[in-house]
Amino acid sequence: MSDSPATAVPSQAHAEAHNPALLHHFATEEQQRDSASLGMWIFLATEVMFFGGLFCAYLIYRGWYFGDFAAASSSINVRMGAINTAVLICSSLTVVLAIWAAQTSQRGLLLAMLALTMVFGCAFLGIKGIEYKDKFDEHHVPGASFSFHEEIPGHPGQYANPQHAQIFFALYFIMTGLHALHMIIGLGIFAWLLWMAWKSRFTPEYHTPLEIGGLYWHFVDIVWIYLFPLLYLIDRHR
């Protein structure tokens, strides 16, 4: 990016047609946009496999220790989880609106939607933090001070095996923690996008960073869409 203005200067006619965001090794803007978006999709495939290992482990133990997992799952705050699901879905909407705003050159709307996305993202992390604190207070965080003494739902008088419940909580914290880490990275990306939008870098012709940042954000949302029922809703139908 840094050396393209220098190469573009000599020929005036060329300089006019040359988007400063077009990197030297691409022939056309279209090629650059396609490469960026394909790169992001492939990265998301990597992420699917990354989370996939965890989902696989979770599903196996959920099958083996169903009662214990149901008991552990009942102890997490489903209302908070549901609110967070709604927050994330709203944030995906604002991302889409932000891209639409860039495509239709509405700078004000673009800035507002990016900012709103970040607000939703922070709200999600805040609610998640409250949930984590509750688990910490209840000694449900795996480790030395872990204790779990709950009945298995539907089996009065039968208590969950704390070791198996600890596996649930270990996976719960690793999966939601990794998801939260992705949210934090996403907030970083959106802060950068907001800065770029503030400097009016995006045009209807060039807004690739918004699109690939948006893809990432949607992916992180979708992970949560799977995490929520798997972790919170094991046995809530009773």
Place this chain on the structure above:
Amino acid sequence: MATATVPPPAQPIERENYLNKHYGVGSWLLTTDHKRISLLYLMSITFFFFIGGFFALLIRLELLTPAGDLVQADTYNKLFTMHGMVMIFFFLIPSIPAVLGNFLVPMMIGAKDLAFPRINLLSWYLYIIGGILMLHCMLTGGVDTGWTFYTPFSTAFTNTKIVEAGLAIFITGFSSIVTGLNFVVTIHRMRAPGMTWSRLPLFIWAHYATSIIQILGTPVVAITIVLVAVERTLHLGIFDPKLGGDPLLFQHLFWFYSHPAVYIMILPSMGIVSEIIACFSRKRIFGYTFVAISSISIAVFGFLVWAHHMFVAGISVYAALMFSLLSYSVAVPSAVKVFNWTATLYKGSIRYDAPMLYAFGFLGLFTIGGLTGLFLACLGIDVHVTDTYFVVAHFHYIMVGGALMGYLGGMHFWWPKISGKLYPEGWARLAALIVFIGFNLTFFPQFILGYVGMPRRYYQYPPEFQVLNVLSTAGATVLGIGYLLPMVYFLWSMRYGKPAPDNPWNAAGLEWKTQSPPTTYNFEEEPVVTWEAYNYEELDAHPDEEAPSVG
């Protein structure tokens, strides 16, 4: 050759190229040129290769005598663990993709660079960070679990540096992922006009298949390492049977990556062999489409066979049966390759230059490694030779006899392009011969040792195994010399070698149609491809027609 007859147009002055365009440490450490990054990788992986080789040397020295006299059992455990980790994660996996692939993928498809040059540089830095961590881990005690990190030993018992080694591999894994990502996007989006999928060199197809594995496999081992590290730090029970966890789950997750990882090592090598065999028998590769598709099928089948590493670990007999059957299926695309290479040789005008000698070595050794792989895919034999030297010999035939021979062949083949200098051909042929002899002397006795019952990972053995072990250690010494030689004469040639013409082999690929060494953007103008890959018959029919300047 042509330079002698043509009146030299300002020949004495070296043309501007990617090596002499900028000087200074900064111009290398901050470069985004794929060719310079490739050289950065070359230096780094060579460094780790000799570290890994040093561990191998100590292992072989210990096994020279039946008694455990050079090192203690604990040290020996660390030696083979560090040998495996360094060679696999820091040499073999990045070797061909990150060095030759990085250099050649853009050039072969007629691009100025990879799609994401800065991410390419990032991948090298990730590798270096991982490498420094691994070195630190080695110097402060190392790891003794074997490169496989099997739980619960790794999470609950050993007190060596599991977390640090895990972190090193985790970070290096991401360097491998982004390299693969970069290649796939580049191959999809950056091909020159006319470079259709059916005109791609087989080297590109091989790298495409490799990249698929890097992208889809590596994240799984990454998350597995995270789980091991967390379990070990917080004493959780995800993989610890005492706490309700399942150690077999670890093995499934681990081998889900680590079996396909073998194909990350061998597939690029197969790509190189395709290039070399076509060039040195002056023929279009026989059955181009089949060889191309076989690379992809190996990548796909590779994901379906992982549990053949666990036949004796306690998986159900039906699962073992299925995985045994599926493991045989990998043999089909592999055999397609071997037969097609052989058919390419048929009636070819074969030249025995050093790259070709390595390619021949690859053909023979890979076939032996592959066939013994079929023995191991067979349930009955596998149970008999599990964890013996038979397995050790088998995978060294694939990884050293296959992958490393291909890597060396490729280094010789493209060295004139990379450095702009010719290497000394006589020495190179000698080195190829030494490597071949040394390799077989090292590893063939291990097949026999394993078959008669010598287990792997022990530092002592009954005296009746000594003769074969002495042979193996002697072979390792020869092999070591064979590996040192190319390093010496490659370095020598950079200063004293004759300048290389643009196309010393009269080879067909796009990378030969630009100057040696190439300029920073590879081609003067964007090439337009109008010919099929490996059009050697066409090239040789018009020998005096100088390879046209591209465009």
